[in-house]
Amino acid sequence: MPHPTPPSVLRRPQLWIGTGLIAAVVSMLFALLYVGGNVNPKGNLRDLPVALVNTDGGADVNGRHVNLGEQIVAGVQKAAKGDKSIDWQVVSRAEADKQLGRGKVFGALVIPADYSATVAALTAPQPAAQGQAAPPTLTVLTNQAAGSIGSSMSSQAAQKAAHAASAQLGQELLKQAGAQKTPLPTAAQLKLADPVTVTVADGHPVGARSAMGLSAFYYALVLVVCGMLGANVVNSQVDTALGYLHTDFGPIRKREPVQHTSRVRTLAIGIALMLGLSLVMGTLVEVATVGILDMDASHLGLLWLYSVATIAVVGIGSLALFAAFGTPGMLLATIVFVAMAVPSSGATVPVQALPGFFRALSEFEPLRQITEGLRSLLYYGAQADAGLTRAWASMGVALVAALVFGFAVTRLYDRKGLHRIPHPDAESGAVAPAETPGSPQSPSSPTSSETGTPATA
Helix, strand or coil: CCCCCCCCCHHHHHHHHHHHHHHHHHHHHHHHHHHHCCCHHHHHHCEEEEHHHEECCCCEEEEEECCHHHHHHHHHHHHHHCCCEEEEEEEEEHHHHHCCCCCCCEEEEEEEEHHHHHHHHHHHHCCCCCCCCCCCCCEEECCHHHHHHHHHHHHHHHHHHHHHHHHHHHHHHHHHHCCCCCCCHHHHHHHHCCCCCEEEEEECCCCCCHHHHCCHHHHHHHHHHHHHHHHHHHHHHHHHHHCCCCCECCCEECCCCCCCHHHHHHHHHHHHHHHHHHHHHHHHHHHHHHHHHHCCCHHHHHHHHHHHHHHHHHHHHHHHHHHHHHHHHHHHHHHHHCCCCCCCCCCCCCHHHHHHHHHHHCCCHHHHHHHHHHHHCCCCCCCCCCCHHHHHHHHHHHHHHHHHHHHHHHHHHHHCCCCCCCCCCCCCCCCCHHCCCCCCCCCCCCCCHHHHHCCCC
């Protein structure tokens, strides 16, 4: 007697409602996080650190010693009181170079040692044979290694301050020239109106194959994705080996006999496998990027160790979420390690240009810590205080938190008897409804691979 055709699953409202809600939440959440963190960096800019260096030695003008560099510093600081976007840090040239070399500042405005002397020479009588005096200069230093957008914002702010100082100086020079008996030619007046030449230079150069200071971010993103994908692979392979999942090879379905294993032991098996895979994946990431793509990198041994550790920590964290929340844990891991991590990483838009919510996220979101550690390794000579110490400490805290959370939750589930598949010898004598003995899906019944028949849809 023919069996009646079962109704299509597409007619089930639960399927449409559940799938639609998940899709709606994911699309809305990713849009709000990704675009919300980067939509208005200038409007959100607060306290971007920029060095202000005055090496001006001063000059004697009309019988008195003046230091015009100090006037520029005072003018910049006065303007900064009404504008909190830039945190001007007055330091020596040596300290500025040190901070540029550790990623502590995004750029610098440098007043040279002969600034006052060159300004004084503009209004001094020039013998015909001597020619025109050299114009005073101010130097703006950039720092792409700290982030290209942050470096660009720093450069714009420093150039704005330099041109403002030039305009102020020009007004004073024109007043002095106007008081002289002999009027200046028009060309000379135009030159005095904006006398300072502003030059831009790289304060901490990065290699040509460093993605203009973004290779650390791309490398960090690869490590995070490898950790998440590795955890997904480990999770499915462990469940398949324990008989919890089928494996489909085209029309052939294979299922191993079910091994009734505690949730704690299942998590431990996954972590052990993840550690092994991290060695392979971390090695191949470095081989691909440094060996094949010739990415600029040094301290290759430390970079390898860092890569392996990062993949392992992200993978173990993901496995803990999978063990605690099941299938929703995969979505949660994506939100934690990607959706919230990328816009708060400070890798493209600096943390100082993010909204307050994302600044708070950046304090503990893993991608920022991972990226800063890689910047230290790739650009700053693996200096501990250039972000590497914080990165290692953050990874250690994350690893301990993942292990404690994962094993605490799985232990709780085991103690309450919330097994993934109830053991047939349990006191209740019941098994999961989907695993009724004799049914095609039952672990105790012959599998499709054992019978050699294709799986039915």
